[in-house]
Amino acid sequence: MNKHLENKVQLMPADEKDLPLFKKELQESFTKGLIENLGDAEEGPIPSDEDIEQSFNAPGAVIYHISLNGEKVGGVVLRIDTETHRNSVDLLFISSKSHSRGVGTLAWKAIEEYYPDTEVWELVTPYFEKRNIHFYVNKCGFHIVEFYNQFNPDPHQSSENKHQDNISSLEEYEFFRFEKVMKK
Template identity: 55%
Template sequence: MTNHSVSLTVADRGDLPDFKKELQEAFAVAVVEELGDLPDGPIPSDEDLDKSINAPGAVALRILCDGKKVGGAVVTIDEETHHNTLDLFFLKVGEQGHGLGHKAWLAIEARYPQTVTWQTHTPYFEKRNIHFYVNKCGFKIIEFFHERHPDPNHPGADDPAGGEGFQFEKVM
């Protein structure tokens, strides 16, 4: 798939139900692999997704490969500080492992050239994500959250990982 063109477009309102469903399906794969089952309801919940997508500065992006929808991302852009966050990032089930995620990340970086830092997080059990962010995209792990050191921005009450996870940062 190395010759395929990856691009981004802002997700339109009419596409958000599919966007959310595809994101939840992609996230469910790792949760089921780790826990053997999904907790009650999709991960993340519709309510959490709506909060993320509608947050101040948030932009829901569609990842396209040769014009076909293959994933998405939600970024929060701070136009004053340029310290931005990658809140959600996914490839549709079946689209992983072809280099599309890395191309999509590079497209996100190119879309926001004023960025000073990017931050993101992932559950501790998501080894593929940890590899992707650190080894492919150049992020550094800056913090590990767990029961005795909870993440103040992502409380883990309904988190299948129990709030355990890594905070990553990339200085541009």
């Protein structure tokens, strides 16, 4: 356990009434990361309200607050498939005030413990998010298995976004896909 943390990180199910604040905090966290990496944020919240709602309402979606000593310090939206045991992380955030304290790593360990039947975890993160890439590869044991870009589009991305002519717009859709194999 990280020396800076004396207490336990826990997952707490989010209630329907919690979702507007959850969404706001998630967007603040993601927008801050975008500004830190690219120096600018697009118009509108990142991720969009539509993208977050889609994650909230996806089949198998479960939404948790991440808490430290009972204080909410982040959140996660998971997609759990009880038949295939291939689960995914749709959205995960830790508030900036809790960065570099080991909270994310402990939260990931809690997720793994909560879903011990998972055979493979999967997630996607933007190419420029070095902090995320470091976290998932070096702290959580994920491997980059695919790079989505204009030549290899994400099959889950809408066709409207796949056919954009503007290169800078296409860069917005460059992501790494990660996997972590839990059981063989």
